[in-house]
Amino acid sequence: MALSLSKHVFPPVFEFASVSSQNANPKYREASVTALGVTSEGCMEWMKDRLEPILQIVLGALRDPEQMVRGAASFALGQFAEHLQPEIISHYETVLPCILNALEDVSDEVKEKSYYALAAFCENMGEEILPFLDPLMGKLLAAIQNSPRNLQETCMSAIGSVAAASEQAFIPYAEKVLELLKIFMVLTNDEDLRSRARATELLGIVAMSVGRARMEPILPPFIEAAISGFGLDFSELREYTLGFFSNVAEIMMMALHRAVPSSCCSLAFSSCNLDDGSAVDIDESDDENLNGFGGVSSDDEAHCEPRVRNISIRTGVLDEKAAATQALGLFAFHTKNSYAPYLEESFKILVRHSGYFHEDVRLQAITSLKPAHSIFQSHNEGLAKAREVLDTVMNIFIKTMTEDDDKEVVAQACMSIVDIIKDYGYMAIEPYMSRLVDATLLLLREESACQQPDDDGDIEDDDDTEHDEVLMDAVSDLLPAFAKSMGPHFAPIFAKLFDPLMKFSKSSRPIQDRTMVVACLAEVAQDMGAPIAGYVDRVMPLVLKELASSEATNRRNAAFCAGELCKNGGESALKYYGDILRGLYPLFGESEPDDAVRDNAAGAVARMIMVHPQSIPLNQVLPVFLKVLPLKEDHEESMAVYTCVSTLVLSSNPQLKRKAGRRPIPYQVLDLLLIMPSPSFLCGCVVAAASSYMI
Template sequence: MAGILESILTNLLQPDNAVIQQATAQLKEAFKDPAVLAMMCEVLTASSNPQIRQFAAVLVRRRLTKHWKQVNLELRENLKSLVLEAIQREPEHKVRHAVAQLAAIILKNETLQKWPQLLHFLQQASRSSVPEQRQVGLLLLSTVVEASPEAFQPHFRDLLRLFHQTLTDRGNKVVLHYSIQTVTVMVSYMGTDEMNLMRSLIPKIISAIRELIRLDEVQAIEAMEVFDEMMESEVSIIIQHLSEVVHFCLEIAANRELGDNLRVKALSCISFLIKLKSKAIVKQKLLAPILNTLFPIMSAEPPLGEMDPEDNEEQDSDMEEDAEVQTPKHFSVQVVDMLALHLPPEKLFPQLTLLMEPALLSMNPYQRKAGLMCLAVLSEGCADHIRHKHLQPMLQIVCQALGDENQVVRNAALFALGQFSENLQPDISNFSEEIMPLLLNYFSSLEPSHIGHLEKVYYALENFVENLGPKIQPYLPTLMERVLASLRESERNRIKELSVSTIGSIATAAESLLLPYFPAVIEHLKGYLVNTHEDFRPVQIQSLETLGLLARTLGKDVFLPLSEECCQLGLSLSDQVDDPDLRRCTYSLFGALSLMMGDSISSHLEKITTLMRLSLKSTEGVVTHYSENISFLLFDDDEAEEEEDSQIHDEEIEDDDPDIEGFTVENAYIDEKEDACVALGEIALNASGAFIPYLEPCFEEVFKHHESPHMNIRKAVYETLGQFCRALHKVCQNSPPQQNSAALQKMLDLVFPVYFKAIQEDKERLVVMSILEAMNDIIKDCKSTAMQDARRLGEICQVVRLVLQQKTCCQDPEAEDGDDDDGQQAEYDSMLIEYAGEGIPLIALAVGGQMFAPYFAGFLPLLLSKMKPNSSSSDKSFAVGTIAETVQALGPFSAQFLPRLLPVLLAGAREDNEEVRSNSVFGLGVVVEHGKEAAFEHYPKILGVLSSIIAQEENIRVKDNVCGAVSRLIMTSPERVPVDQVLPVMLKSMPLKDDFEENTTTFNCIAFLYKENPEQVVQHMKEIVRIFSHVLGTEEIKPETTATLLLLLKDVAQRFPQELQNAIMSLPADKATKINTALAAP
């Protein structure tokens, strides 16, 4: 029978489909014979054809994977002996590998205790003096450890001692390769006892990979996965040898003789280390060597006659695709981006400037390009630092580069301007008068055939105009004329796509200013949306996205009449076109329409939610990667199984197919799931009660993805879960049946625990920020309802405290003490702490001052630690702002904290930074307002500080806050304030120019003084009427404040008519008319 089987396998390898089909049927029939397994083993050991031997090993392994319990004990023992003999005799590496995988399956079922011969064989072979036997031993060891790592845990120390020997086996690439592969598997299963042995192994791992680079770059790349595994699982292993690892990776990255894939792998390791251990990178003085290696790579010229992909005008490009090109040059820029995201700007800028400045002045265009690319990627991670200290000179450099003689430099300048526009808001919009003429001139002078460069112009233009707001008005006619002309005249779909996208950005800024152009825009979009040609699909998708943006920006009056038609269009396209990008944009459109339609979208909710849940469930876009060792058709005996006892399947072990190396998901399908989540949350909030019938199934489907491996999906899931909670609370508020209230508590009981766990364990700062923001929104909306569980207040405060203490996983909690003693942090690290701090006053409002005061006592030392002399301005501003808002929320229960807060706030009011001064002055006011008697003795000191500030302050927001603080002091204890001196000074600073929230406080103070002492106020009636005429009818004051002031003036009209009339007559005619009209109203 063995001969017949070999003949069947030979036919399965023929390049003839008819022969393969016949052989497949024969093999299925053969597998019905219980003796086939033994016969297949005979083929494995006896065939002269290595492909047949490999095929037989694979088939036996697959059979055993599914049917081990059917194999009798005698055959099991025979199989154990057979594989060990076969792997020793086998000369072909691919067959050895297949036999090793067969051994791994046997071990998975039998355990080491039942197969002592395996352990003995591994010990003998891996230590053999014969090189080829060592290769066999290490190959088998690597394979069985990968399949059953837990089984080998008791032997880890012995294995690590073994690797201390095998990793010095120079010239034997198989031994080196499989030694490192085994170590890679072991890393995540190690206990504390093995850590020291593993640490001492790192220098030998580096030497072994260096040898592999010489022998086989592909295997060297695979071997470098050991560093990834250490960083993912036990980064502490690497820290002791951080400098060695970084310098080794830099050595590889800098070597232009090596392949791009290997150099990129080395740069990837450095990037990952920066993300995880930025403080150690700085402390061990590795920043300079990293930058000194990166810059020559970034500024390298392409081979003669070639261009960098993003500068090639011969082909269409995509900014996002360009960013993902895996070459050392592009990845070096990404490493600088990672440095900007994870290092304090104060550490990075001085060292990077030493390299950027000469590069930007160089005669070599690729040096200038490298300098501009650095400026571009700095703008995300170091945004605050640039906005406050470097924006004007950096922007000047970029604008000058837009006129560079070299196209390569101009491309980089456009990319940098786009990045600046995206990350340096709102400050960069103040330079619109300089930048917009440059961009418009650029836009009009380009050849449409230069599509690559044109894309970069669109990229810069879109990002800049999107955030202009009303400042877009002078440029709107020219912009729309040129964009609409492109739509009318261009034959190229890519230009149409870019133009439609730009309309969305213009609409975001222009809002109602776009209305005159809306008929022309919607006419174009209607044509594009119904064009179903495959090559026109990108324009159709972009048109959907822009339609959603128009719905959001132009509002109900314009879009509500179109909303039903748009809904039907979105549903129709989702049915007709199977494209994840189109579905994603459709979901975004539904979200936008729900803003206008509210619960009137209810008739479409069943279809809409079904589509989105299907997208979340879908496994489309999942790509399976198979081992390269299996290059022929694999027989699958599933059909034969169906004829056997179905109960066997319930008892069999899970099939971890070793032929499958891994899975990836195409980005478009990840984006589709993300946008489905986002839209479901938005629709739930906007549709309110109409969404309730669909809430539970949508919640269940979204909840399943909260541990997705994809960061953006997790982020969207956590945000959406929060929106579901808020939507259900909103329904409970409007109609409070007990059923909905119970459902809300059940939902909160599910959501809060996953929030708490992810805040502590998720490795991505952006995900944790999104959770904190979602949690804050729940607390803000639901208030005490969110705190009905008695444990929840303590649990929420605990996770907030952990973030403030920098003890969560994404904050490098294992950093050595003293690593950041200088108080400097990466901006995103500071932002994360700010997100946590924003929740503190919200919690206080939710539970009340009396209950929250003990928790605030615990937070206070953490907040005050941000006020040290060496703390950054942003940290100080955050701390005093959080303290002030929490004092407001605590109300009278804040008085106990006054002695600790007052010195800090008085010092903050004298700080150089205007944000710190502004927040501190606001804090002084609220501390006095709520501290009352406890604050009285401090009035002279506080008034002295406020008086000195108002006398010399230039910042309008600080001045506004001084007015607010003085008003609070007056209303708390007027007899302790020299009102006759203070009031005229305060009125001269009014109306407020920036912090309009304090208008309520200042006008209430005037009303309070009038009630206490009318004559004291009436003598300043001209000033008061002047101020009121300015704010009346504007959004600068709230309706209730307007009502208070009108009551005051009407009372003055009764009691002091002449003074009021004189005051009104002193106004310009239009202002006087406005006041008189308001007074005449009932």
């Protein structure tokens, strides 16, 4: 219910939790935090906005005298760490000490849930974890040596999160952890194999953290142990072993043949080809065969199994097959041409799995097809083979966009297409452009297979929709990719896509939808160039409104978009200069808390000055503009900003002779250069220009 109707679920849940957390009955207190935990995935956007009072409830419950309440609070924190990113991490100074205290709980059940919360919380941390690293590892290393198996497994998961977050800072603890893992890596009793699986997973994470130089000399016995574990009849162990092989491939890169022997690739193939039993609810309505992507060229046999619909199956074999499919892609991505001997067999498997009945396997196949395709393009097998592989991959991706029923799989297909466009340009996708545009249009209209309501669901009005971060952000990235590869020639296609895109900017849509549209328009304007002028009057009111948004991301994207519309919008944008400057002005002040927003505002002003300097009151604008330099966060704005400063000084603009504040503007430019952290060649131009001007 929370996933489908969060707008209606969150208010009563929050009210219930606020009241029940103070109830004398511990079952009510337990229910209050449990309700918050289990609804956090569906109500994530609502909870992010009320995170502080929600955390007060849950952290208070973590100190409750009743075990059941403390356990529920630990579980809720773990759920928050999974679903309320990145906002939850900003509260680490409050949350992490509470979790550390909970690790000392007298109840093993509370301890286990607290380790789960710790693992989930640390997984998304970075350098923030460093002050807590020593006490964390002290507790975890002690627990892993003196706890029952189930708690040891949770501890290993937590250590993995800590290692991933701390990276090189984890090195002092790596030797001790690796010594402990040797004990787990040789366990063979059935009841111990889950612990061995967790140890194998942790081994890969530690290897990634400490790097190749330290791991390569000690890897061989660990790899042998991992391979031997593959022979044990435990699918979860094989799943995590495949993940370990992928980690090794990443740190060893081109030296795959030394780190991961050919037998490891054979093991991945065997997992991909496992028989996972029968499925139900077969859909044979598509003669071309949705599941098999009929008509897709491939050297493999036509994969013509009918598509399974309306099924929810999760087995160890399925997870293993997904991990193996992922491993093939990661082997290809990290080891490049070293993977060539295994490429043909891998590609056949990936093509087959792109139409697998379960979305987890399809997702890994769609993800892995891109790096496999890249090797074929660079491998010396001739243009015909490269074109055949590209044809297979593009046909799969386009069919996935329109006919796959899982949003994450469709999003990955969109992202892979964007990558292909970036890597190989318009000529690679030109034969598929008509179908690509049709598929993109279908997704923007929310009419593709993955956007259809459930059988028992109702079609939502705009007022009830939520931002589809997984899918629509990926779809909206297609338009800038098209624009970058086609330049002004994208204009006729953009004309078809513009109105469906703008539907997401309506005031009734979520705030995230609007910034998605503005960001997309900004990048299209940047690369399509002059044809954007025809859209300025329809886009600028939205941009001006977003400059005053309560969300920093919206303000930042709006500032960037305003600059690009002015740069390429010609005379159509000129009449908005006054409104834009008034909208940008607050972003330069102390009331603006976000440096990236300020940097983008500076970039917008720079673009406006470069296009129409005579339309800017430079004596008023430049002091405000220069005051926020150098750029603090978004250094992609450097070219626009510092080129503008250099050009202005070189132009000997008479307005620059005026004093702004206590010093002439050229002197302020030199002051700016003295505090820049890393002057580029542009700064040298500005120095020369300013110096010559003052002479």
